[in-house]
Amino acid sequence: MTPRRRTLDPAECAGLIKNAGSVVALTGAGISTAAGIPDFRGPQGLYVTRRYDPEKVFDIDWFRHSPGDFYEFSRDLVEVVKDVRPTFSHHFLAELEKAGSLTAVITQNIDMLHQMAGSRRVVELHGSYHSATCLACARQHLELSYDWWRQAMTLASRPPVVACPDCGGTLKPDIVFFGEFVIGFGQAQTLVRQCDLLLVIGSSLQVSPASSLPRDAQGGIVVVNRGEVMLSAGSNRYFVEQDLDGYFREVAKHLGMAVHC
Numbered sequence: 519m520t521p522r523r524r525t526l527d528p529a530e531c532a533g534l535i536k537n538a539g540s541v542v543a544l545t546g547a548g549i550s551t552a553a554g555i556p557d558f559r560g561p562q563g564l565y566v567t568r569r570y571d572p573e574k575v576f577d578i579d580w581f582r583h584s585p586g587d588f589y590e591f592s593r594d595l596v597e598v599v600k601d602v603r604p605t606f607s608h609h610f611l612a613e614l615e616k617a618g619s620l621t622a623v624i625t626q627n628i629d630m631l632h633q634m635a636g637s638r639r640v641v642e643l644h645g646s647y648h649s650a651t652c653l654a655c656a657r658q659h660l661e662l663s664y665d666w667w668r669q670a671m672t673l674a675s676r677p678p679v680v681a682c683p684d685c686g687g688t689l690k691p692d693i694v695f696f697g698e699f700v701i702g703f704g705q706a707q708t709l710v711r712q713c714d715l716l717l718v719i720g721s722s723l724q725v726s727p728a729s730s731l732p733r734d735a736q737g738g739i740v741v742v743n744r745g746e747v748m749l750s751a752g753s754n755r756y757f758v759e760q761d762l763d764g765y766f767r768e769v770a771k772h773l774g775m776a777v778h779c
């Protein structure tokens with residue numbers, strides 16, 4: 519018989535967090551949808567509404583050959599994220615880190631919302647627009663903001679391919695493309711192995727290799743996600759299918775935490 523998936527109410531979740539020596543969070547697209555960033559693959563996602571082909575947009579060989587497709591997608595994305603603010607759940611994780619309970623956030627998202635909320639230790643498995651590397655001179659450019667990209671793409675020709683400020687070569691944001699290795703996966707594995715409690719938030723655990731991380735967890739796992747999750751039931755695994763912000767608002771109350779958004 520397949521073991522039944524157990525759920526967990528906010529008070530019990532607060533109890534697990536309180537009793538854990540260290541908590542690690544693994545986050546996916548679901549934590550950012552409430553902020554207004556559509557899951558690229560979802561029904562309102564950019565892949566669908568603007569008809570981008572993810573196989574091309576994020577293919578490293580295609581990018582080297584014709585970076586315009588990726589940059590047209592980026593121009594639209596930067597417009598979408600212009601007014602985006604982190605959600606309650608992002609702020610909740612930042613507060614947990616400040617309180618010393620949370621060791622790190624591992625994220626599949628490239629939207630930088632965890633840093634905007636104040637999280638300090640963030641492992642971005644798929645990278646982000648925060649830095650970029652020149653394909654010609656290999657120099658890495660750091661501390662790039664959405665404003666910087668927006669301006670650079672406005673100044674660029676059509677398609678809006680951004681050139682390296684040093685040599686004029688094509689600049690590639692340090693986002694993980696298909697055909698490239700994820701960033702910091704070893705670090706993520708170590709974090710998951712060493713924590714007492716893994717919170718999986720807004721991820722269906724369908725995208726590899728993040729989907730394999732829960733297997734490394736030695737302690738409890740709490741999955742909070744809307745929709746299907748690719749993780750089997752287990753003795754210390756809990757599954758919550760609820761609105762993330764509503765759920766963590768209750769958890770924060772039980773922890774006596776004030777979360778400022």
Ligand SMILES: [Zn+2]
Pocket residue numbers: 652653654655656657682683684685686687
């Ligand atoms: Zn260069």
